[in-house]
Amino acid sequence: MSRNGNILIFITIICASTASHAQGPITTSQLTVSQAGLPGITIQPSYQGQSFPGVILNSPGQGLVFTKTGGAGAGPEDAADVFINRAASYSGGNSRSVNAPLKIADTVSAGARSYEWSLSSIMDNSSTSTDASQNNAGYFHTYKRSSGASWATTEELDDLNPNPITPSVTDEKDLVAVGADTFGGSPGARVIEDLFATSYDGNPATVAWGIRLNTDANTTVVQGMRFNGNFTRGIDFTGGNFTGGSLVLTNGQKICFDGTACTTYLWRADGVLYYHTSNGNVVSINDIGQISATVFSTPAGVGVSCSGPPTANFAVANGIVTHC
Numbered sequence: 001m002s003r004n005g006n007i008l009i010f011i012t013i014i015c016a017s018t019a020s021h022a023q024g025p026i027t028t029s030q031l032t033v034s035q036a037g038l039p040g041i042t043i044q045p046s047y048q049g050q051s052f053p054g055v056i057l058n059s060p061g062q063g064l065v066f067t068k069t070g071g072a073g074a075g076p077e078d079a080a081d082v083f084i085n086r087a088a089s090y091s092g093g094n095s096r097s098v099n100a101p102l103k104i105a106d107t108v109s110a111g112a113r114s115y116e117w118s119l120s121s122i123m124d125n126s127s128t129s130t131d132a133s134q135n136n137a138g139y140f141h142t143y144k145r146s147s148g149a150s151w152a153t154t155e156e157l158d159d160l161n162p163n164p165i166t167p168s169v170t171d172e173k174d175l176v177a178v179g180a181d182t183f184g185g186s187p188g189a190r191v192i193e194d195l196f197a198t199s200y201d202g203n204p205a206t207v208a209w210g211i212r213l214n215t216d217a218n219t220t221v222v223q224g225m226r227f228n229g230n231f232t233r234g235i236d237f238t239g240g241n242f243t244g245g246s247l248v249l250t251n252g253q254k255i256c257f258d259g260t261a262c263t264t265y266l267w268r269a270d271g272v273l274y275y276h277t278s279n280g281n282v283v284s285i286n287d288i289g290q291i292s293a294t295v296f297s298t299p300a301g302v303g304v305s306c307s308g309p310p311t312a313n314f315a316v317a318n319g320i321v322t323h324c
Helices: none
Strands: 010-013 041-044 054-057 254-256 265-269 272-277 280-286 291-293 296-298 301-303 315-317 320-323
Antiparallel strands (some): 041 054, 254 265, 265 272, 272 280, 315 320
């Protein structure tokens, strides 16, 4: 395999030995491959009728392995061991077509008990903090230089089964730890998900959303965010500078205090903040500070709500009306 040319190789893995073997080496202007000494491998100069060469592996358990090790192998300035360079400099095309420099297709049939992972990237890192290196098992980077819509990475899971009985997870992030984390909020702390917004040129910049959850008109997410397990704090706003409010609600939205039943809650409507229980709205306060409650009580007695002018029995205890 050449490291410098534009090379396109399609590899098909099949669990059978029925394909015929091409004879002798296949040579094109970009690729020279010899079949000699490689049993179970079929080399095609025109893969599936296309204009590029292809390699078919016919034996179960067989794969192609590219190894580069230290010494005369891997070096500190290699940049890449396999480099695919696609320059999409054409005009036109179909807005529903997808082109990719690298495409992987993995079809899993019923009965397959092994874990099928279409792409597996594993880093075994023994570098130390004094090396000051940053080592990453996967990195995606996009430069948006004009007005075209851009994503650095996209993940999609299409669940075609109503009421699934197994997980349907678009994105899972796991951190497997040993012992305590005594660094707390320092850069050395363990973090499951770390999101950064930074200025490209050092000048002031604005990012509209940090995390945004959306649905279409026909879909409902039952719980937008949920915590399961053991936590010291749930959501900590103390490190942020919020000029427009750290938590923002609109009319009719609730803060519940009794779990998912949500019969005890705070809510606001038409300029009035209510405290609601199973007995209804028991306390309210409006925007000019007027307080209303179904029952007022103090250690000296239970308050009552009066209507009309005071009677001869009108009494107040510690600022609470106890008789009208």
